[in-house]
Amino acid sequence: MDERAKELLEKVKLTAEAAADAASQVAGSVTKRGGRVVTKTKRTLKLMDLNNEIELAMRDIGRMVYLTHTGTETDEEALQARLEEIDAKYAEIADLKAEQAALRTTVVCPVCGKTVDKNDIYCRVCGEKLQ
Numbered sequence: 003m004d005e006r007a008k009e010l011l012e013k014v015k016l017t018a019e020a021a022a023d024a025a026s027q028v029a030g031s032v033t034k035r036g037g038r039v040v041t042k043t044k045r046t047l048k049l050m051d052l053n054n055e056i057e058l059a060m061r062d063i064g065r066m067v068y069l070t071h072t073g074t075e076t077d078e079e080a081l082q083a084r085l086e087e088i089d090a091k092y093a094e095i096a097d098l099k100a101e102q103a104a105l106r107t108t109v110v111c112p113v114c115g116k117t118v119d120k121n122d123i124y125c126r127v128c129g130e131k132l133q
């Protein structure tokens with residue numbers, strides 16, 4: 003790998019710890035607004051948005067790394083901001099998925115694959131012990 007790109011990636015690595023802190027702060031703030039009722043559809047749409055935004059940020063980062071390789075000066079703050087943005091979005095996705103799992107009222111039987119009530123002790127279809 004060429005030196006400029008290597009140097010950039012080393013800097014990115016050094017900021018990883020700070021980014022993780024920022025992400026956990028964001029995760030906490032997302033959990034705190036729990037009083038609001040979010041519908042399943044809204045959550046699903048939000049998850050899709052977050053995944054798309056992550057893809058766009060990833061593309062930006064790839065472009066920045068490539069430009070570094072070609073000798074263009076890298077805006078390191080912009081790069082760092084994009085990295086932190088992705089951390090925050092992944093934290094938000096984890097929160098949304100946890101919310102979804104908590105609200106789920108059904109589970110899928112591991113043996114027959116049918117959807118059954120999550121409080122059922124035995125599968126209503128095949129009789130497998132679920133809990």
Ligand SMILES: [Zn+2]
Pocket residue numbers: 111112113114115116125126127128129130
């Ligand atoms: Zn079953």
